[in-house]
Amino acid sequence: MIRNFLCLKQKRTLFLLIISLIIFFFYYNIHLKSQQQQLFIPRLRINHEKLLNQNLTFKKVSIAYYTTSYLIRTDSHTKIFNKNLEEICEILDPEDYPLADSVFVNIVDFTRFPKSYRHLHQSQLWIFHSEESPRNSYRTVNMKNIVELDDWFNLTSTFRPESDFHIKYRGYRIKPNIGKLLQVKLNINLNQTIYSTSDIFHNTSSIYLNTLSSILHRELLNRQNVLLNICPYTCNQPLPSHAIQALQPYLNEIKPKVLNRNIVYIAWFVSNCDTHSRREDYVNKLRSQKGIHIDIYGNCKSMYHSHIIPIQCQKGTPNCTEKTISNYRFYLSFENSKCDTYITEKYWIQGTNGYAIPIVLGAKKEQYERIVVPNSYIHVDDFLTVEDLANELHRLNQNDTEFMKYLQWTQLYDVSVDYSPASIIDMHSTLCFLGHYQYLHSMKEENQQITYGMKTIRNIFHMTNMHLSNFNWTTAKTNLIRISQFYNPTVNCWDMDYPSILKQIYNHLFTWWKLF
Ligand SMILES: *[C@@H]1O[C@H](CO)[C@@H](O)[C@H](O)[C@H]1NC(C)=O
Ligand SMILES: *[C@@H]1O[C@H](CO)[C@@H](O)[C@H](O)[C@H]1NC(C)=O
Numbered sequence: 001m002i003r004n005f006l007c008l009k010q011k012r013t014l015f016l017l018i019i020s021l022i023i024f025f026f027y028y029n030i031h032l033k034s035q036q037q038q039l040f041i042p043r044l045r046i047n048h049e050k051l052l053n054q055n056l057t058f059k060k061v062s063i064a065y066y067t068t069s070y071l072i073r074t075d076s077h078t079k080i081f082n083k084n085l086e087e088i089c090e091i092l093d094p095e096d097y098p099l100a101d102s103v104f105v106n107i108v109d110f111t112r113f114p115k116s117y118r119h120l121h122q123s124q125l126w127i128f129h130s131e132e133s134p135r136n137s138y139r140t141v142n143m144k145n146i147v148e149l150d151d152w153f154n155l156t157s158t159f160r161p162e163s164d165f166h167i168k169y170r171g172y173r174i175k176p177n178i179g180k181l182l183q184v185k186l187n188i189n190l191n192q193t194i195y196s197t198s199d200i201f202h203n204t205s206s207i208y209l210n211t212l213s214s215i216l217h218r219e220l221l222n223r224q225n226v227l228l229n230i231c232p233y234t235c236n237q238p239l240p241s242h243a244i245q246a247l248q249p250y251l252n253e254i255k256p257k258v259l260n261r262n263i264v265y266i267a268w269f270v271s272n273c274d275t276h277s278r279r280e281d282y283v284n285k286l287r288s289q290k291g292i293h294i295d296i297y298g299n300c301k302s303m304y305h306s307h308i309i310p311i312q313c314q315k316g317t318p319n320c321t322e323k324t325i326s327n328y329r330f331y332l333s334f335e336n337s338k339c340d341t342y343i344t345e346k347y348w349i350q351g352t353n354g355y356a357i358p359i360v361l362g363a364k365k366e367q368y369e370r371i372v373v374p375n376s377y378i379h380v381d382d383f384l385t386v387e388d389l390a391n392e393l394h395r396l397n398q399n400d401t402e403f404m405k406y407l408q409w410t411q412l413y414d415v416s417v418d419y420s421p422a423s424i425i426d427m428h429s430t431l432c433f434l435g436h437y438q439y440l441h442s443m444k445e446e447n448q449q450i451t452y453g454m455k456t457i458r459n460i461f462h463m464t465n466m467h468l469s470n471f472n473w474t475t476a477k478t479n480l481i482r483i484s485q486f487y488n489p490t491v492n493c494w495d496m497d498y499p500s501i502l503k504q505i506y507n508h509l510f511t512w513w514k515l516f
């Protein structure tokens with residue numbers, strides 16, 4: 001009889017297969033729908049009125065911010081600038097991009113621009129923007145031929161520190177009390193350079209130059225105050241090791257939360273279940289190690305799975321994620337792709353909670369060393385096998401002195417979005433300053449006021465450590481950018497291509513099933 005024909009085990013597998021297929025199509029539909037909702041189709045309209053009214057003696061730099069991702073729309077009603085800059089720059093509607101001095105483009109929207117466009121509008125500055133890994137960036141828009149992006153862009157905004165705008169969800173600074181302690185007790189001085197702002201030139205015939213130089217003067221002072229206020233010592237630069245050494249007697253011991261010396265409790269928040277980095281395979285192996293317990297939160301969580309450590313807050317309430325993570329000794333900051341310097345909020349937001357040590361997988365060790373808070377993480381590449389990592393976690397779980405070495409940074413540094421250079425001089429202000437710099441540079445005559453304007457703009461960037469790698473201050477021109485070299489999975493990544501549907505089903509059945 002048929003009923004006896006399938007043994008229990010086979011029936012279970014069949015059942016699982018059907019359930020997985022249903023879940024799969026469900027996911028896909030939701031995914032596609034949410035993508036469709038996000039699109040708004042811009043009209044290509046030329047605003048002649050605007051062109052005619054443009055005040056040619058008074059140059060306002062205009063910026064179009066073209067993105068359809070995350071349902072963001074930045075248009076002419078958006079008050080993006082601080083008051084100072086509103087007088088010398090403006091934001092246009094995204095549809096008016098042909099009129100703008102600079103166009104900031106999210107890569108997901110690139111396919112919307114006619115191929116011939118760029119050739120006819122060479123004087124614009126185009127900024128390439130992506131908040132995804134090179135692997136995921138092009139997959140979202142199904143873009144195969146990355147070479148098409150070559151020679152379109154003048155500046156870049158990505159996770160790579162070589163970008164003009166290095167996207168970092170957070171930055172770090174030396175804590176003010178630590179800086180003071182070093183200065184007062186140990187005579188180690190870490191003060192910021194203060195820029196002289198005495199040389200200001202008034203009284204020329206040009207309204208433009210007079211307005212611009214007084215605004216730049218104010219900007220330099222304001223930004224210097226902001227910077228000295230948020231980073232009285234340095235931002236994103238580690239303390240010299242001799243200073244850390246000297247500080248030791250003055251630091252209070254921090255007491256870690258002890259849960260269980262024999263079981264290592266690890267938390268993982270995850271929403272993407274099939275990844276290029278195959279982090280799910282790694283977790284699967286780590287979870288099968290003796291005395292390792294991983295609680296999984298988020299979309300990939302099985303309905304049968306309950307957390308050993310109960311959550312004490314409602315999902316979505318303020319600081320719930322942080323509170324939850326603080327109940328664990330370790331946290332998995334595993335990226336979905338393994339690409340150069342691709343370090344996201346998984347480290348910067350969840351990973352730097354100050355209680356659970358982040359275990360990182362994604363970019364290479366030396367790249368973490370260069371970018372993130374020193375000694376704040378455990379990198380999986382330091383361990384030949386998953387067993388080795390498990391042993392190390394047990395060792396740290398049993399010895400608080402060793403465990404606390406990874407949290408010592410919380411005594412020395414603060415972490416916040418305000419400390420990253422790209423937040424101190426936001427994108428719009430940067431494009432505003434660059435536009436005026438180019439304009440000043442193009443002026444044929446030379447006078448003190450022009451020189452002053454250019455010098456002040458450079459100082460503003462220098463002060464905040466924003467390097468604009470592709471902009472040449474001498475020529476006011478940009479390097480030729482080959483995106484196919486700069487942001488290309490075949491060049492920058494060493495993970496796997498996106499799994500096929502069959503592979504994904506297999507993954508759900510044989511990896512995720514085992515995880516619960
Ligand atoms: C041009 O700009 C100057 C300075 O802001 C202003 O006084 C003048 O009214 C403007 N002219 C027009 C036509 O907008
Ligand atoms: C460093 O700056 C603080 C205030 O900003 C000042 O009081 C102190 O004298 C400065 N120290 C040195 C050595 O310049």
Ligand SMILES: *[C@@H]1O[C@H](CO)[C@@H](O)[C@H](O)[C@H]1NC(C)=O
Binds near residue numbers: 203204205
């Ligand atoms: C600047 O001011 C001085 C006197 O204060 C005057 O002699 C000179 O003509 C002015 N220059 C311009 C360009 O307005």
Ligand SMILES: *[C@@H]1O[C@H](CO)[C@@H](O)[C@H](O)[C@H]1NC(C)=O
Binds near residue numbers: 318319
């Ligand atoms: C959330 O955490 C931040 C930083 O730790 C803190 O300043 C804020 O007060 C917290 N908010 C709530 C509602 O607990």
Ligand SMILES: *[C@@H]1O[C@H](CO)[C@@H](O)[C@H](O)[C@H]1NC(C)=O
Binds near residue numbers: 399400401402
């Ligand atoms: C913990 O590690 C420290 C070195 O950091 C060592 O001196 C100490 O003996 C260890 N304690 C135990 C119980 O193993």
Ligand SMILES: *[C@@H]1O[C@H](CO)[C@@H](O)[C@H](O)[C@H]1NC(C)=O
Binds near residue numbers: 472473474475
């Ligand atoms: C900027 O351009 C000048 C002139 O072409 C060149 O000599 C200089 O090396 C460039 N600077 C950088 C940083 O590339």
Ligand SMILES: *[C@@H]1O[C@H](CO)[C@@H](O)[C@H](O)[C@H]1NC(C)=O
Binds near residue numbers: 122476480
């Ligand atoms: C911006 O890039 C375009 C296309 O590569 C180029 O023609 C243009 O000269 C660049 N602009 C500047 C200011 O370098």
